[in-house]
Amino acid sequence: MALEKGQSLWSDAWRRLKKNRLAMLCLGLVVLFTLLAVYGEMVYLYHHAKDITPSYQMTNLDAAYEAPSIRHWMGTDGLGRDVMARLVQGVRIAYKVGIITSLIAIPIGVLLGCLAGFFGGKVDDFIVWLYSTFASMPGLLFILAIAMVVPDNGLLGVYLGIGLTTWVGLCRLVRGEVLKHKEQTYVQAAKALGIGSGRIMFRHILPNIMHVVIVTFTLRFPAAVGTEVIMSYLGIGVQGEPSWGLMIDSARMRLWQGMWWEMTFVTLALFLLVLAFNLLGDALRDALDPRLND
Amino acid sequence: MVPTVVGVILLTFVLFNIVPNDLAAIALGKNVTLEMLEDFDAQRGLNKPLFFGSKAKTRAYTDHRFSEGAGRWRNWSNAVYSAESQALVIQPGSEINPLAFDVDGDSEFEWNITFRGDGSLAGQELSSENWKKITVRFQGSEWAGLETKESSLEIRNLRLRRLQSSWFDSQLTFYLRQLARGDLGDSEYFKQPVAKLLADGVLPSLSLTVPIFFIGVVVSISLSLVCAFFRNQFIDRFLVVIAVALMSINYLIYIVAGQYLLAYKQGWFPVWGYESAKYLILPVLIGVVSGLGSNIRFYRTIMLDEMYKDYVRTAFAKGVSKPRVLFVHVLKNAMIPIITNVVIAIPFLYTGSLLLENFFGIPGLGYLGINAILSSDIDVVRALVLIGALLFVVANLITDICYAAADPRVKLK
């Protein structure tokens, strides 16, 4: 019965989503960015495997500070590197951050949320205490502190920092949903049939809370990207690779000297990525929400 | 509230004492002597066991098994590694001090040595034909080295521990005692007590965050009321899209664009500094605008949720006008969740302006924080994190009180 309910929820939601033109546009943008990220990853892996310096890293001072032209659609930066190629690499890094931090946050959040909601009692008390403690930590500063103490100078600190703060919101949501579902008759029925707790949780309740996970992922992805941009701007995390944060950092001073293209294009790309995910996430949430208002 | 405070303290402990491999190395960087690292540790109680224990390690000497390749002992004169006996052989007539620096004279130390042959360690005679393992204790102020006279001494294993005066003397108790007396540590960067730095930074931070907070709240609530009044009509939908767009602009971009366009290009505001109120206008403006997006959406949701409630229908049925329904009936109810959101936001004000202060040169807590992160000034970071979290817990408490005051259905527990 749970499986049936799940299927109709998704096809219903897809139907509703299709009608929302703005959402479809955003979905298209997201797909475009995803393709760019995959392409960027392939370019990176190719150069990495062959151990050659990719074009977007090679400095060529003769071609520095060129305005957008046929050869360089988005111009070149201070070291003569093609802005567009670096932009695409930035998409790749953004996606890496978004996906890996979600891979950290989602399992923790979902698992703890399920355990707390389903078993209640002391287990619930403990998990609520745990996420309340994490939730009390001052956002960005906490993430930066984690990145500071983690014994590694690369992206690991960024991943852990963002991942270990994102799980809290998801855990709360999941716990709430599980609590709601726990009282429903299909769970009581399953229990009466003697089905074990683990099975009930994973086969019956979990499919019904996946929509919360999907929406959370779609909305936290851009937040993670945004945070990483700030971190790499400050010099934390990515070294050497063209993260958007680093590009903004180097583009900033050039802006004041009149070289507008790098800053403009990076800003635009970042804005569109975040906006697309945000709008899509909102639309998804509305589409998946069984309550239709007005 | 208390459990959360405990949790917060524990979490900072985990983050700053348990997670890092070598906090001193992070804080002091590369070009430092072992003694400086040890001093750093000693000052912060990091040379103690984590939770409890009677013995602690010291950087003065790293445990050796003398079977591996490298080690400081390579520098010891008259000491040769012998593969057949799998031991370090100390030539007769040698005097070796294995310690990298003078250890704390007030503490008692303990060698653990597996040896064969004749010699002395920390003044104590060593003599055995067969491999023997003994413990030698000495006061930190005494000579702690190895001596051989006529025969050589073979060593397989040499370990040094500092003896704790109390089994409970640990990093955790050290930290707790520190907090209990209000000691937040010292800044390596500024060479000042952290508490003083925090006190200095509070006012500049508040001069930024308080205006942002109040103006932001007033503007956001007003705009969300507009949305609620024109529910689902053009202006409402328009404001919602604008809000999402505003939310999607990275904070960095607000600052960079604001500085460039309004300060540099237009010249309306000063770019950097903290001389007078004029220097605050641009960062406050940026702070307000960057927060508008999510605030409007949040308040709008609250307003709309209220507007769908039954008592609104009753009010209309009584003949109440739409403005009055919104501003009197709905607003008072909406205030309850709004207060929650608003009070909770207060502690975040001081970290939210991490970037603003940094970019505009406002010498507040945010500036202090970023500086500390970038220079690995551990104590400052820890103090800011801790204080921030505690403020949040307090804000939660205040929220509960305000909630009870505002909602006649709720009684304080």
Place this chain on the structure above:
Amino acid sequence: MTEEKNILEVQDLSVHFGHGEELVKAVDEVSFTVGRGETIALVGESGSGKSISALALTRLAPRAAVYAGGRVLFNGSDMLLRSERELRDIRGSQISYIFQEPMVSFNPVFTIGWQIEEAIRLHRKDVNVAGEIERLLDLVQLPERSAKAYPHQMSGGQLQRCMIAMALACSPELLVADEPTTALDVTVQREILNLLADLSQKVNLSVLMITHNFGIVADLASRVYVMQTGKIVEEGGTKQVLYEPRHDYTKQLMAAVPRLHPAKN
């Protein structure tokens, strides 16, 4: 000046939602009348359109509703043609409403007294408000101190009385009661219904009662209209409709009412 015989005459009222494929005719060319001092019942299951019809009388239907046709004559004047401002004057003073769930129909953050006072002040001037509140509460048999209470401090039955008091604050001519007792306990229902019957006689109040409960219809209403999916399928005197239902739907509704004794075949 002659008084209209019927205080309310609804002629071919239509209220639609949505358009095109998703058009829903919530109220489909519905006609009914309420005479002066009469208590009329509008009966049907949920979704029959009875509540929307009631709200439509003063254009209180949800925003998305489209008034697609018909007239609502109150004292001879078409409500659907009045301006919003005029309707605001009429709501609460000439046509009052009481609703189904009194627990959520009151504003939780204001006292009962405050809310009744608002109803008074909206339409009446130069009034001894405190005295009026006392009088109204007395009318519904509630102690005067109820005015200082908050909605959550009162029971469902007490709140419904307050609702009635508030509705009568400006001596309306027509009271529209949308399932006023559905959410209440059975014993309390009886009390409220008795109260309504008494009051309607005392102040010569016309009542439009929306309900799905035939017991109420039998007790209070002189005439009844049966609605199904937006249309009126049967109408007539209460006794006649109840004992000799003509339309199939009415028969079904009546058959669905549980009885204590086994049905005779």
